[in-house]
Amino acid sequence: MRKLKSFQKFIHSLNYDLFNFNSSRESLPVEPTPSILQVPSPPKEELPSIEELYKLFHKINAVYFENKLPTVRIEYSNRMTNAGSYTPALKLIKISRKYHEIFREDIEDTLKHEMIHILHFYHNAVFKKEAIRIGASLKAKPHPAVRRKPKYLYFCPGCKKEYPRQKRLRMASCGFCSKKGKFDIRFKLKLFKS
Ligand SMILES: [Zn+2]
Ligand SMILES: [Zn+2]
Known part of the structure; x- marks a missing residue:
């Protein structure tokens, strides 16, 4: 298994x-x-650079969203305990450093999840449909320390x-x-x- x-x-x-x-x-x-x-x-030691995250953003936007998502800001957060977040008012995706230092392979999943939030703020039925469509997690993943x-x-x-x-x-x-x-x-x- x-x-x-x-x-x-x-x-x-x-x-x-x-x-x-x-x-x-x-x-x-x-x-x-x-x-x-x-x-x-x-996994490599280093997390992807911000530039690499933007590249990934554009790739996901092209493959899954027909380039319809507006480009938002992407930053790392050193404090955040969830894997990622999206703040509509700031048009900002934050990616947790702590979380991805442990689960580096989750970065793409986190980014996909947060990119759906650009269109759908809540984890509602439409969000879930989108998450299934593009193969992203349905919920924000907490840092393992709080599990x-x-x-x-x-x-x-x-x-x-x-x-x-x-x-x-x-x-x-x-x-x-x-x-x-x-x-x-x-x-x-x-x-x-x-
Ligand atoms: Zn070992
Ligand atoms: Zn979410």
């Missing part, structure tokens, strides 16, 4: 059409069963990345350190506390 989601995420990064808006928000550890599925390559507290906290002995989980993991290794998406005993996730 995890692998499938991870795979869908990977496919999404290549192809707009296969986006699954229910896909998990967390980066996924690798589990040891043999599989042909690939794990997405590790339900995980029962288990695992960490990678290599890169020290933390994997908060509601369920126990038995044989899972770090998705960023393990080579080619295969279980790697050197990066087997360790339980921090329970």
Whole structure:
């Protein structure tokens, strides 16, 4: 199941059409069963520049909105706990730095979601229709720090990345350190506390 989601995420990064808006928000550890599925390559350290965000904005505007959206301002926010926001009065999309430093792969989804808000302020039925049409999340995603507290906290002995989980993991290794998406005993996730 995890692998499938991870795979869908990977496919999404290549192809707009296969986006699954229910896909998990967390980066996924690798589990040891043999599989042909690939794990997405590790995220780059840096978030996209504002210029890159505008490029993405124009691309999404062309592909999904026939270039009908007015160009708005795009900024990063260092404080915001939600993934993104749109302020109509300022014609301003804000992208949360904190959120995307953890879920870098969500940037496009966040931008799409906020771009729908340029046309539809509320998360109403029309908004939802649009979100499904363009493959964007239906709701603003909160920063993980304000989510339900995980029962288990695992960490990678290599890169020290933390994997908060509601369920126990038995044989899972770090998705960023393990080579080619295969279980790697050197990066087997360790339980921090329970
Ligand atoms: Zn929203
Ligand atoms: Zn690691």
